[in-house]
Amino acid sequence: MRTSIATVCLSGSLTEKLDAAARAGFDGVEIFENDLLASSLTPEDIRARCADLGLTVDLYQPMRDMEAVPEAEFARNLRRARHKFELMRRLGAETVLVCSSVSPQAVDDDALAAEQLRRLADLAGESGVRVAYEALAWGRHVSTWDHAWRIVEAAAHPALGTCLDSFHILSRGGEPKDLEGIAAIPGEKIFFLQLADAPLPAMDVLQWSRHHRCFPGQGGFDVAGLVRRVLATGYDGPLSLEVFNDVFRQAEAGPTAVDARRSLLVLQEEVGATSLPAPVVPTGVAFAELVTPDAEPLGALLAALGFTRTARHRGKPVTLWEQGEARILVNTGPAVRREGTRLAAIGLESPDPAAAARRAEALLAPVLPRRRAPGDAPLDAVAAPDGTELFFCAAGAAGAAGHPEPPDWRADFEDIGAPPPGAGIRGIDHLALTQPWHHFDEAALFHRGVLGLRAQDSVDVADPYGLMRSRAVTTPDGSVRIALTVGAAPTDDTVHAQHIALATDDVVAAARRFRDAGGSLLPVPANYHDDLAARFEFADGELETYRDLGILYDRDAHGVFRHCYTRTVGRVFVELVQRDGGYRGYGAANAPVRLAAQHAVRALTGG
Structure with a gap:
C-alpha cells in the first residue's frame, strides 16, 4: 500500500520535513496548514519540490468549524473555502480534511450539518476537490466516527466522504464490537485514513491528542485491528500518519521520519498488507x-x-x-x-x-x-x-x-x-x-x-x-x-x-x-x-x-x-x-x- 505522513509529525522547516519524508521512503505527505503558512515557498514551489522528491500531496489540512453554524457564519465559511480550494489547486492537493466543529456557534442539528456539508462539497466538486469529514474526539456535537459517517451518508454527495482517524476512534475507549460498523462503510466513501497510537493515561482527551500521540506500535491502541476493518471495506487510499507529539517536534526530522516509516512497515505486516523477512527471535x-x-x-x-x-x-x-x-x-x-x-x-x-x-x-x-x-x-x-x-x-x-x-x-x-x-x-x-x-x-x-x-x-x-x-x-x-x-x-x-x-x-x-x-x-x-x-x-x-x-x-x-x-x-x-x-x-x-x-x-x- 501507499504510505503517507503529515508534516506535523516532523520538526524543522517544510523543506526539511519534505526531504526527511522522501529519504525515509514515504510515497506522499499531508500538508499541515501551519507548515505552509510559515514557509517562504509558494504553493507552486512546494508542489514542484514534492514532485522532484517523488512525493504526492495526499491531503491538505485542516479546515475547522465549517458545519452546523448560523447561515451568516456559513457564508463566511464558504468564502474561506473558495480561497483554500484555489490554494489546493496550486498545491496539487485533491483532498481536504474538514474536522467536526468545536465552535460555540455550532448547533446540535445533524440535518443542518449534512445540508451545509453538501453545499461545501458542491463548491469543492466545482474545484476538483474532495472533502473528507472527520469526527474529532472532542467535537462539540460530533465526536464519534459513526456519527460523522451518518452525516456524510445523509448528505449523499460524491465529493464528500469520511476520514477515519485511529486516535479519535480508539481514544474514546470503544470495544471491538463498537468498530464492527466500519465494515458497512463503502470503501470508496472512506476518503482518508489517518493513523496514530498513544499510551493509555487518564487525561483530558484534547491534551492527550495534542501532546502524546505516537506512531503505531509505540502505544497501547489496537491500531492494527482498526486498519484491518478499514481495509475490509475496500479502502485503497494511503496509510497516513498524523501524530502530534512534543518530543517529535523537537527531534531531528530525518530519524523521526525513518521511525515513522518503520512503524508503518510493521503495521502493514501485522495486517497482511506487505511481506517482510520473518522475525528471527534471538535465543x-x-x-x-x-x-x-x-x-x-x-x-x-x-x-x-x-x-x-x-x-x-x-x-x-x-x-x-x-x-x-x-x-x-x-x-x-x-x-x-x-x-x-x-x-x-x-x-x-x-x-x-x-x-x-x-x-x-x-x-x-x-x-x-x-x-x-x-x-x-x-x-x-x-x-x-x-x-x-x-x-x-x-x-x-x-x-x-x-x-x-x-x-x-x-x-x-x-x-x-x-x-x-x-x-x-x-x-x-x-x-x-x-x-x-x-x-x-x-x-x-x-x-x-x-x-x-x-x-x-x-x-x-x-x-x-x-x-x-x-x-x-x-x-x-x-x-x-x-x-x-x-x-x-x-x-x-x-x-x-x-x-x-x-x-x-x-x-x-x-x-x-x-x-x-x-x-x-x-x-x-x-x-x-x-x-x-x-x-x-x-x-x-x-x-x-x-x-x-x-x-x-x-x-x-x-x-x-x-x-x-x-x-x-x-x-x-x-x-x-x-x-x-x-x-x-x-x-x-x-x-x-x-x-x-x-x-x-x-x-x-x-x-
Whole structure:
C-alpha cells in the first residue's frame, strides 16, 4: 500500500520535513496548514519540490468549524473555502480534511450539518476537490466516527466522504464490537485514513491528542485491528500518519521520519498488507561489549566479580572476560577514548543470523560496515536507535572456539586463560540501555519489530531530580531481556548510566565474594531496610545481611527478587540479581532508592 505522513509529525522547516519524508521512503505527505503558512515557498514551489522528491500531496489540512453554524457564519465559511480550494489547486492537493466543529456557534442539528456539508462539497466538486469529514474526539456535537459517517451518508454527495482517524476512534475507549460498523462503510466513501497510537493515561482527551500521540506500535491502541476493518471495506487510499507529539517536534526530522516509516512497515505486516523477512527471535546474549579508555578500573571490577580474562582478539585491542555463561568484551581501541566507559555493543545469539540481518535491513535499521582482517568472522551488525551495535551471532557457536559452520565470533580470539570453575555468576540476566530523550518510543518499536522481542508495559520511576521512564523488551522465555530507560528531559544526567545485570543463584554469596575481593557495593540508606522490616517478614538475621551488603528486595505474584549494585565505572555499573520462583520484573519498586544512592555517591566523589 501507499504510505503517507503529515508534516506535523516532523520538526524543522517544510523543506526539511519534505526531504526527511522522501529519504525515509514515504510515497506522499499531508500538508499541515501551519507548515505552509510559515514557509517562504509558494504553493507552486512546494508542489514542484514534492514532485522532484517523488512525493504526492495526499491531503491538505485542516479546515475547522465549517458545519452546523448560523447561515451568516456559513457564508463566511464558504468564502474561506473558495480561497483554500484555489490554494489546493496550486498545491496539487485533491483532498481536504474538514474536522467536526468545536465552535460555540455550532448547533446540535445533524440535518443542518449534512445540508451545509453538501453545499461545501458542491463548491469543492466545482474545484476538483474532495472533502473528507472527520469526527474529532472532542467535537462539540460530533465526536464519534459513526456519527460523522451518518452525516456524510445523509448528505449523499460524491465529493464528500469520511476520514477515519485511529486516535479519535480508539481514544474514546470503544470495544471491538463498537468498530464492527466500519465494515458497512463503502470503501470508496472512506476518503482518508489517518493513523496514530498513544499510551493509555487518564487525561483530558484534547491534551492527550495534542501532546502524546505516537506512531503505531509505540502505544497501547489496537491500531492494527482498526486498519484491518478499514481495509475490509475496500479502502485503497494511503496509510497516513498524523501524530502530534512534543518530543517529535523537537527531534531531528530525518530519524523521526525513518521511525515513522518503520512503524508503518510493521503495521502493514501485522495486517497482511506487505511481506517482510520473518522475525528471527534471538535465543540468548552471546556477549556484552564495553568500551573504555582505561582498562584498569574496569578490569578490577570484573576480577572482583569473579570474571577471568580468557581470550584476546587476534587483531584488535579487545579482551574477553568470562564467568559461567556471561561473556564481556573489553575494548580499549583509540576510537573510543573520548567517550568514556560505556556499553557499546551486544552480541545476540540467533538461530539464523543472516535472516535476522535481512529483517533488520528491511525495517530500515542501519547496517554497520565492519573493518575485518582476513579470517575474522563475518558477523552482521546493525545499529539500534541509541547507537548500540547489535551483532547477530550463530546460536550455540559462542562457547566453542574454531566452530566451522556457521561463523563463530569466538574464533577471532586466542585463548589466554580458562573460565573460573564453580562460577557464582550463571550468565547475563538483563541489559539496561539508556535512550536519548527523543528515542524512547522508537527504541521500543525497534526492538519489537526488528528483533521480535515482546514489549512490556512502560513504568515511571521517581528520581530525585525528575522522573524516569522504563520499558522492558524480552523474549518469551526471558533468555534475552533489555530494559530501555530515559530521563525526564534532554538534559537529565540520569540517562547517561547503563548497566549489566548478572544472574546468580545466591546473591548474598556473590555480594560477599565481590566485597571480599576489594569491590565496592552501592550503599543503601538504612531507612530502606527499616521499611522492608515493616512490609515483609524475614528469617532471623536475613534482613541484617541485606542491610550489611546493600541488597534490595522485591516480590511479585510469581516469586522473589534480590539484587544489589556495584559502584559506577564511567557510565556503567553492574547489578547482581537472584530470581526465585519465576519473578518476572526488574525491581522497579526499588529503583528510586538505587537512583538516590547513586546521586549521593556521585555528589561525594564528584563522579
